[in-house]
Amino acid sequence: MLDLGRLRALHAVSVHGSVGAAAAALGYTPSAVSQQIAKLERETRTTLLERQGRGVRLTDEAQQLAATAQQLLSLVEEAEVRLEEQRGMPSGRLAVACFASAARGLMPLALADLARRHPALDARLQELDPHLSVDLVSRGAIDLAVAHDWDIAPMPAPPGVEQALIGDDLCDVLVPAGHPLAAEESVRRADLADERWIIQPPGTVCHDWLMRTLRAAGHEPLIAHQAEENHTQVALVAAGLGIALVPRLGRGPLTPQVAAVRLEPVPRRRLCALWRAGAARRPAITETVRTLQRLWPQVAAQG
Structure with a gap:
């Protein structure tokens, strides 16, 4: 029996694309994941992973086995949901993913609140x-994922995924203190129109929103610098190297070298929690979503 x-472990490698990423998602070491795969290869008498450059690729047999593993894991999840639902209390492991500013500005408060009230819940x-x-x-x-989208760059939930609104995060234009707009x-x-912009790299939601917004206003933005972290963008603004559109969530206090100016109409990004429809009855999901919604006004006020 498999x-x-x-x-x-095999399913995680198929989803995340590498042994290292699978290990991080599962909370194991890469060596432990590799050992699990090696044992599975011996059990099935099949080569499952092949070297490809510095990484690995799944063989055709491994892809078929990973698809079957996903079906089995879905059945296990359903059983776990039923047991947790019967107990009526959030429990077990809950894998949560969220974007950087929410990980800094919202999740520490929410995770600490959950850990204090529900010690049987292991949220990671x-x-x-x-x-x-x-x-x-x-x-x-x-x-569970905490994600965001923007008014002109919506990100609809995929089929089989449900979502709930957490709140709206407002954004300001940050300019150097000596800038004429300060x-x-x-x-x-x-x-x-003629400003030098500091923005996130292409492929991010914030980058796509800013590019669409400025182009819709008839301006091709001049991109001076790209930085993933909002704090890095703020530091570049403080050095007088450009301006940036930065959300308030997780931004922290601004230094005297940076001024926040309201942009009209005010840009908003919508924060949502998303989960699979099959896990909607799980108390760990419902309680975490309620906690995020309950704490959002406090977090938004601090921002």
Whole structure:
């Protein structure tokens, strides 16, 4: 009989694309995942992983086995949901993924609150961009994702995935303190046509929103610098190297070298929690979502 833990390791490699990423998602070491795969190869008398450059690829037999593993893991999840539902209390491991500023500004408060009230719940956080985390939820690799989208760059939930609104995060234009716009109470998009921008790299939700917004206003943005972290963008603004559109969540206090100016209309990004429809009855999911919604006004007020 095939070992479920070894099948879980193979499935994780198929979802995350590498042994190292699978190990991080499962909470194991890469060596432990490799050992699980090696034992599964001996059990099945089949080569499952092949070297490809510095990484590995799944053989055709491994891909078929990983698809079967996903079906088995879905059945196990359903059984776990029923047991937890009968107990009526959040318990067990909950894999949560969220984007960087929420991991900094929202999740520490929420996870500490959950740990204090529900000691049987083992919630584990992984920082991921929304494009990745939502896909991992739909594929069963993550239990719950906290993601965001923007008004003109919505990110609909995939089939089989449900979502709930947590709240709206407001954004400001950050400019150097000596910038001509620093003394303005508010600016409009047309006022920003000739500015040098500091933005996130292509492929991120924030980057896509800013590019679409400025182009819709008839301006091709001048990209001076790209930085993934909001704190890095703020530091570049403080050095006088450009301006940036930065959400308030997780931003922290600004230094005297940076001024926040309201952009009209005010940009908003919507924070949502997403989970698989099959796990909707799980108390760990429902209680975590309720906790995020309950704490959001406090977090937004601090921002």
